[in-house]
Amino acid sequence: DGHTQRLYYLTLKEKFLLRCVQFYLTHTWETVLELTLELPVNSFHTVKFVNLGFDHFNAEKSDKDLIRMQVFTNQIGSMCVCYSQLLKDKQDLIYKIVLIHKDCSKKFKVSLSSDKSSQKLSQLHPLFIPIGYYILVYLQGHFLHCINTRQPELLCHSLFLAGDEVNLGLQCEPVTATVLHTEDRPSGQLLDLAGGTIHSAELSPVFLLQILRSDARPRCPSSKSDPQRLAALHCLLVYMGDDPNLELKIIEWLCDNMNPFESFDQVQEFILASLYRIVYEKCLSLDKVLPYSSIFEKKEVPVCLLEIPGVVCTTELHIETDFKGKARGAQRFWSELQWNTEK
Template structure:
């Protein structure tokens, strides 16, 4: 039986003012579009005709029709598909519903789905018999691979006379939905094909669509529409976010929870209600799962969605999951019970269109295929945040060293940070709840600038065609969105726990709500530290304030010693001035001071009105002056008779004379420290002498 597709050119004419008729209907001009094919599909939305030829090897071809009534073969792809069943009729897709063909045709079913973002998926399946496993294949043309899924069905659950059925393929752009009534519902990720855990595999009651019973004759239409031919109804497929939230519960497999989380964060449109529910779920399940860190997934997936919307080319360059950072993947994420996946490489497709016709979808598909070739040749094209770690450790050592830092090495880093923070500061200034971005957190500022620097370098290496200005804007937006995202999470949890400004009062013991807030903030710190991602300036100070309110003193110090809490200058100043000098508080203050880097200790110790800190300040003051003092002039100060100090304490008299003379010659090297002068040193020395002699000093 000869089969072919012809294009008829119909000319219309108007008669008698209102009637429109064909001109010369008996002599219509026509052109042959396709012939000798075993399968054909028409997409009315995009005006494309796909057909499958099988002369020597199965080849998928596509004809694109244009508004000027011309058509052109744009695409060819050799396919390694099983041999078609010997049937007398050709399989037609989207040419109308043929009830007789659906009942009789037991051969291979095939459908092609495309999207404006440059994706193309070829889906086909064999008929499913009740006593065998179900098998279907999806060829991801834009990824250069195909995957065949074999699904185990429950044996003996269906009668022997059950007719053969096919899975239904539904296109949701980001996912291909594969549905077999009463058996399974799979959402296969079209973009992220690295692991099965980014696709959602449902079975049993979870995989049942109530509106589509087992007796329905369902046909997939263009877009995400379904036709129930028996009931005469048309459906539009949508994902229910409330159902996806149910999949996050603790009794679900971790691979299913990861897939549901990614589906809500990346596929669904941003929804404040859904976002709040996800953040509540994170705050109530702050302990990391065995296979993945839900906070890291939330951060990376959210940043990926925002960046991908700004530039599709970032798809292969930005991280979207913390699982890919692991050296050894957990078994819970690599194996799906009841589902076997067999990957294969695809032949390279051929874009045959002329340069002028490569517009819209075909231009985007060509770019996608070119990027695929490039990224296949480049090892590890996706940005890994641990690339920052080595430089970050070096900068940390420089910041904590006693040597004065060179401003030139930090100039670029600081400029990056200023750009990021200037963008963050423009967001919701009048609605701040959590006290962040209110201090100069040098460590986080350096980490922000360093991340921008490394990400910019990575994108310039792999995506230089965008231009430096575009890339600079993308990386600054990425870092700013990261800080804003953490801030937003904290604000929602803060409001949920009904916390207020009293949290910053360091004298009182923390409540259960503050303990919950500390736990959430500490988990966020762990998650970002594991990825070497920056936090908003002021985060470490707020976390330390909550820690000293909620934790036992010895536990708090252990957190500090293990590097889990950072002692910032604002926190230590608040601690020294906010707590009285009781025995327990004195012990805590001394323990904090001895753990501080020297450059921070010198800044904060003078704020504590205590004899020991006064002695330390005096010793440092005298040591600095005497080191710079010229010994050649020292003998001139031995003339005690001219001294205006008390003659009964000659050593102090001599020392005070030296300091007074030195202050007259040079500026005070401790001018940033208030109340440090000769009289202060003299009074401190006298107090220390009286203490050593056994007198009580008030």
């Protein structure tokens, strides 16, 4: 992490331990964070230090890598550890997002189509792309999961697409791409190691508006598409909502759809999400007390907002994070991270 002068590395004793080392201008250093991770013992066959994910002395990548891992930090004070695990039969993919700033983790298990089983292991690992406080999990030809790391409690606030809807428009093979992460950029960047070109990944307001305006699919209740609409609405309002023209288009959509959907009230969501964005921009720490969505006030949340078809999600609360050194607690850790970032 070049912005904050922090180094992350894995060590294995009884369990895998992710350590974060902070370096200072006085040429001193200290361990500021330790995080226990549940990984298979034989997760990594080889360990190499390479430049931008590319080893000039051994261009052929191993197909035995069952685990891929990345760590992302953000200026708003978020830190995510992302890793994917491909099961040996190639039928299921597991990816996990450890949200250290939320003291929880989300593990997803996705069943892959059987006609893709002939692909190499390296082709079945997803790309983790940070875009603001969203993490895109992209597996070409399979799915795109846009995970909201600020409000991860309900799955309906994260957008999941599968099938024909999944296409980032990459001009290169994902297996030859590596993520270039900088905290001061709102968009993600991908470096094509084969062609030497850099691609930008951004959330498209046009596509999100299409999701809002799309009717329910034939022979399919509207509640099936409600989670996607809700996720798209919050992304447009909270993440992109400072655009007056975009907000006007959302209001026009609301005027054309005044009757509440089966699973949520779009007018209430518009009001709460807009107020959340306005206040959040002025005071970063208010997100813990501000109402983000009316869904939390429901006595019984509709089932369609709590699950993703074909995906098994497991949530773990109170992850084993040990803050050390000057950052003896979570608050000190994030204030130190913010201070180093703003220098």
